[in-house]
Amino acid sequence: MSASAMSDHPSLLETGDVRTDWTQAEAEAIYTLPLPDLLHRAQSIHRSRFDPTMVETASLLSVKTGGCPEDCGYCSQSVHNKTGVKATKLMAVERVIEDAKRAKAGGATRFCMGAAWRSPKDRDMDRVCAMIEGVRALGMETCVTLGMLTATQVERLNEAGLDYYNHNIDTSREYYPEIATTRTMDDRLETLALVRAGGIKVCCGGIVGMGETMTDRIAMLVILATLERHPESVPINMWNEVQGTPVMEKNQPVEPIAFVRLVALARILMPESVVRLSAGRHAMSDELQALCFLAGANSIFTGNVLLTTGNPERNKDFALLKKLGMRAAEAPVYGSTDGSLRQGNGARSRPPGSALASGVL
Numbered sequence: 001m002s003a004s005a006m007s008d009h010p011s012l013l014e015t016g017d018v019r020t021d022w023t024q025a026e027a028e029a030i031y032t033l034p035l036p037d038l039l040h041r042a043q044s045i046h047r048s049r050f051d052p053t054m055v056e057t058a059s060l061l062s063v064k065t066g067g068c069p070e071d072c073g074y075c076s077q078s079v080h081n082k083t084g085v086k087a088t089k090l091m092a093v094e095r096v097i098e099d100a101k102r103a104k105a106g107g108a109t110r111f112c113m114g115a116a117w118r119s120p121k122d123r124d125m126d127r128v129c130a131m132i133e134g135v136r137a138l139g140m141e142t143c144v145t146l147g148m149l150t151a152t153q154v155e156r157l158n159e160a161g162l163d164y165y166n167h168n169i170d171t172s173r174e175y176y177p178e179i180a181t182t183r184t185m186d187d188r189l190e191t192l193a194l195v196r197a198g199g200i201k202v203c204c205g206g207i208v209g210m211g212e213t214m215t216d217r218i219a220m221l222v223i224l225a226t227l228e229r230h231p232e233s234v235p236i237n238m239w240n241e242v243q244g245t246p247v248m249e250k251n252q253p254v255e256p257i258a259f260v261r262l263v264a265l266a267r268i269l270m271p272e273s274v275v276r277l278s279a280g281r282h283a284m285s286d287e288l289q290a291l292c293f294l295a296g297a298n299s300i301f302t303g304n305v306l307l308t309t310g311n312p313e314r315n316k317d318f319a320l321l322k323k324l325g326m327r328a329a330e331a332p333v334y335g336s337t338d339g340s341l342r343q344g345n346g347a348r349s350r351p352p353g354s355a356l357a358s359g360v361l
Ligand code: SF4
Pocket: 068, 069, 070, 071, 072, 075, 076, 077, 078, 079, 115, 116, 117, 118, 147
């Protein structure tokens, strides 16, 4: 990049301060940097916050599958989509804990539990909270995704010791109506604000390859990077082809280098967040995953199934990490360079002014 181009975009000279005032124009300027410059900047920022050889491994279990009344056009679990996924009831706590034990034995440090609901019913909360308590007792971080929440439900999850709440914004505000009509982007942001105010860490990202433009992809990251506080965890999903969904008709495979650029942009816009390669990794070559790690991705899901879609086998993941001279983290990586942010067992940080903090800690 020439010196004059750098001076056209002063923000490109920065080395990774945490900012929440990013603009679309700034993000697009970063995204379109020559790849060596983009990767150098992302890697520099990554190294300033994280061990670049370390990757967080999380495991995901669908604790209640299918039958969801939302109409998300990409999802195998919506009742609106003819995908053949059979609806199940909420799993028994004991079965979930057994699965978490297996995930822990396989090296996962975080256990994520997903339920296909628009929002949980209050009567479901007892069992979900028991799952969270049981998984935490194993010494694992916990994450759940249950749909939209009320403030009271956030409080219950917080009391159960939940570490992360996953609630993706999916895509840009402009493209959102093409993807779901039974809820809005503002509905998503409202739940995220409740979760944040409730002192639970936020896991929020999106999906690419659903027919959106490059501008939409960047806009999605700008929404996340301009939240009052960045999500601690940012999953970036490459859409898994799911037969019987509306997105199947409009999806466009993501060009691999474009995906690497997006990962690098996420790392630069949100320097302290853990950036996760999520769905779609089974379709990525080792080389593409390696480039994503160089671009700042530092988390993957392990296990053979992600909710209802495929994922690389765990052994293959560990073989890849070994080949790259990298390794799976044995402890949570978020805040690993800052003791005040470290989220070990029992030690939980909360944003200043957290509504629920005083009643729980
Ligand atoms: S809310 Fe979740 S489970 Fe329900 S259709 Fe949308 S993505 Fe699928």
